[in-house]
Amino acid sequence: MPVxxxxxxxxxxxxxxxxxxDDALILGHRxxxxxxxxxxxxxxMALSNIALDLIGQARELYTYAAKAEGGDNDEDKLAYLRxxxxxxxxxxxxxxxxxxxxxxxxxxxxxxxxxxxxxxxxNSRDATLAAIGAKSEKESAYHLRHASEWIIRLGDGTEGSxxxxxxxxxxxxxxxxxxxxxxxGERALIHAGIAIDPGTLRGGWMTTLSDVVSEATLTxxxxxxxxxxxxxxxxxxxxxxxxxxxxxMQRTFPGQTx
Amino acid sequence: MYTQALNTAETDDRGLEDAAKAAQFQAxxxxxxxxxxxxWMPAAYRKTLTRQISxxxxxxxxxxxxxxxxxxxxxxxxxxxxxxxxxxxxxGHGLYLYAAAETLGTSREELVDAMxxxxxxxxxxxxxxxxxxxxxxxxxxxxxxxxxxNQIPLCRCSYGPYARAMIRVCKEESFHQRQGYxxxxxxxxxxxxxxxxxxxxxNRWWWPVLMxxxxxxxxxxxxxxxxxxxxxxxSNDELRQKFVDATVPQAQYxxxxxxxxxxxxxxxxxxxxxxxxxxxxxxVLAGNGPCNRDRMxxxxxxxxxxxxxxxxxxxxxxxxxxxxxxxAAE
Numbered sequence: 345m346p347v348x349x350x351x352x353x354x355x356x357x358x359x360x361x362x363x364x365x366d367d368a369l370i371l372g373h374r375x376x377x378x379x380x381x382x383x384x385x386x387x388x389m390a391l392s393n394i395a396l397d398l399i400g401q402a403r404e405l406y407t408y409a410a411k412a413e414g415g416d417n418d419e420d421k422l423a424y425l426r427x428x429x430x431x432x433x434x435x436x437x438x439x440x441x442x443x444x445x446x447x448x449x450x451x452x453x454x455x456x457x458x459x460x461x462x463x464x465x466x467n468s469r470d471a472t473l474a475a476i477g478a479k480s481e482k483e484s485a486y487h488l489r490h491a492s493e494w495i496i497r498l499g500d501g502t503e504g505s506x507x508x509x510x511x512x513x514x515x516x517x518x519x520x521x522x523x524x525x526x527x528x529g530e531r532a533l534i535h536a537g538i539a540i541d542p543g544t545l546r547g548g549w550m551t552t553l554s555d556v557v558s559e560a561t562l563t564x565x566x567x568x569x570x571x572x573x574x575x576x577x578x579x580x581x582x583x584x585x586x587x588x589x590x591x592x593m594q595r596t597f598p599g600q601t602x
Numbered sequence: 603m604y605t606q607a608l609n610t611a612e613t614d615d616r617g618l619e620d621a622a623k624a625a626q627f628q629a630x631x632x633x634x635x636x637x638x639x640x641x642w643m644p645a646a647y648r649k650t651l652t653r654q655i656s657x658x659x660x661x662x663x664x665x666x667x668x669x670x671x672x673x674x675x676x677x678x679x680x681x682x683x684x685x686x687x688x689x690x691x692x693x694g695h696g697l698y699l700y701a702a703a704e705t706l707g708t709s710r711e712e713l714v715d716a717m718x719x720x721x722x723x724x725x726x727x728x729x730x731x732x733x734x735x736x737x738x739x740x741x742x743x744x745x746x747x748x749x750x751x752n753q754i755p756l757c758r759c760s761y762g763p764y765a766r767a768m769i770r771v772c773k774e775e776s777f778h779q780r781q782g783y784x785x786x787x788x789x790x791x792x793x794x795x796x797x798x799x800x801x802x803x804x805n806r807w808w809w810p811v812l813m814x815x816x817x818x819x820x821x822x823x824x825x826x827x828x829x830x831x832x833x834x835x836x837s838n839d840e841l842r843q844k845f846v847d848a849t850v851p852q853a854q855y856x857x858x859x860x861x862x863x864x865x866x867x868x869x870x871x872x873x874x875x876x877x878x879x880x881x882x883x884x885x886v887l888a889g890n891g892p893c894n895r896d897r898m899x900x901x902x903x904x905x906x907x908x909x910x911x912x913x914x915x916x917x918x919x920x921x922x923x924x925x926x927x928x929x930a931a932e
Contacts, residue, residue, distance in 0.1 A: 376686050380670035383908020385697050392690040399683050420678045444911045501914025593677035600793055602677035
């Protein structure tokens with residue numbers, strides 16, 4: 345029996361919360377794939393810990409989105425019963441783990457943004473988003489520190505690790521532009537003081553990246569072509585596979601309590 | 603339990619050691635004193651504990667795999683977070699058990715290498731597959747339940763670092779056990795399909811869980827020395843019986859049937875289980891369980907594919923230390 349997707353009334357506020365929730369869930373899911381398979385036990389712990397923070401953020405944001413929507417949806421319906429075209433996460437976070445360098449570069453690009461973003465969101469006029477910002481900012485600061493330290497170790501470690509880290513940077517760079525994109529709905533939220541303009545974070549983000557990357561003896565690509573589409577549900581092929589795994593229980597056994 | 607392969611005879615080299623020291627050591631054990639890393643101890647005591655603690659650590663690490671198998675498929679976000687946190691706890695247990703083992707003089711790298719080379723054992727239970735979500739509930743309820751039964755007495759083990767590690771491990775395990783039971787309760791109060799899933803998981807895990815306590819006392823040669831050294835305080839059969847007695851009412855409350863038609867309750871209230879198939883146990887210990895090869899392959903893959911990361915971290919640490927030395931010299 346096919347299980348219908350839930351419908352989401354994507355008002356600007358609902359969509360805004362769902363997009364950030366999807367970022368956190370998909371990245372958290374990706375990191376959780378490492379659990380038990382990391383290069384060292386300390387990293388099994390660290391990556392799981394970061395995944396847990398992100399899944400926690402996703403739950404709060406989905407719950408808020410469902411509340412803002414005012415219908416029957418809840419965190420699980422939003423996570424488990426939307427298909428790939430309804431997911432609104434950044435293309436960056438759905439990219440496969442690849443090797444450890446690719447996972448950590450993906451994390452570094454995202455966390456360097458999320459750290460600034462959540463700190464700025466603490467000033468949101470929306471009390472819930474401000475509270476989520478306050479909690480997430482503390483978590484993101486640790487995520488960024490962890491990722492930065494690894495970028496430096498890998499970049500300035502062995503010749504082989506340097507090549508892998510540089511390769512990961514070059515590969516993932518095109519997915520970073522989407523973090524700073526704003527559509528009309530979001531612009532209205534920015535004007536209302538509910539959302540912050542991510543464009544204002546770009547300078548700080550670049551400074552963090554440049555500092556860490558140069559300490560790591562790595563370089564940022566000159567190429568400025570950026571992939572977009574995640575925010576409107578035009579994803580890479582990778583997301584569908586992730587969702588088929590994530591959602592398998594809810595799709596196979598619809599409507600049950602777990 | 604997590605250290606089943608210890609049920610083998612120990613080489614007794616105490617004769618080579620100072621008899622007075624050995625007598626003094628035994629007197630401290632008898633007086634329930636804790637032995638600490640820098641204290642004198644018989645070589646066989648050190649060897650037994652290194653093996654026991656490292657096998658326990660390996661079990662925690664390999665034990666991440668069967669449950670980790672469901673992290674990406676957990677049915678709700680709450681369950682996903684709880685399972686991830688649980689598997690992370692197990693890794694933490696592994697880490698501090700390796701640290702406890704290291705206090706006896708063998709490095710974590712050596713211990714891990716022995717496991718990856720197939721020279722060290724881990725608990726037989728982790729060689730069974732997790733096929734459905736109910737397996738996650740069952741592992742928490744029964745596997746962690748059995749582990750607690752074995753580990754609570756270890757909190758009073760004569761070796762201080764192991765005893766202290768066990769106190770922390772037990773606290774977390776008991777949380778995991780309740781979490782597992784709660785998953786089972788949810789399934790058993792759910793649809794027929796969910797209840798059948800719960801029963802099927804119990805059917806598959808029951809006997810392997812009973813085997814976790816190790817061979818019957820009659821064939822367990824190792825226990826004598828371990829008991830004398832107060833590493834082991836209860837026999838395999840005593841712990842197994844305690845576990846069965848605690849578990850039967852829990853199964854009844856869930857409305858599940860223990861897959862042992864011959865089980866009866868004796869006059870003293872103990873639940874008497876049927877003969878355990880020790881052939882299966884021996885096969886699993888010998889590497890022929892359903893998942894032995896997969897588990898070892900997964901651990902080796904993680905280790906091998908992570909080698910370049912560990913090398914990079916080491917190379918960077920060396921470079922940084924050299925730079926700091928050079929700076930200090932300026």
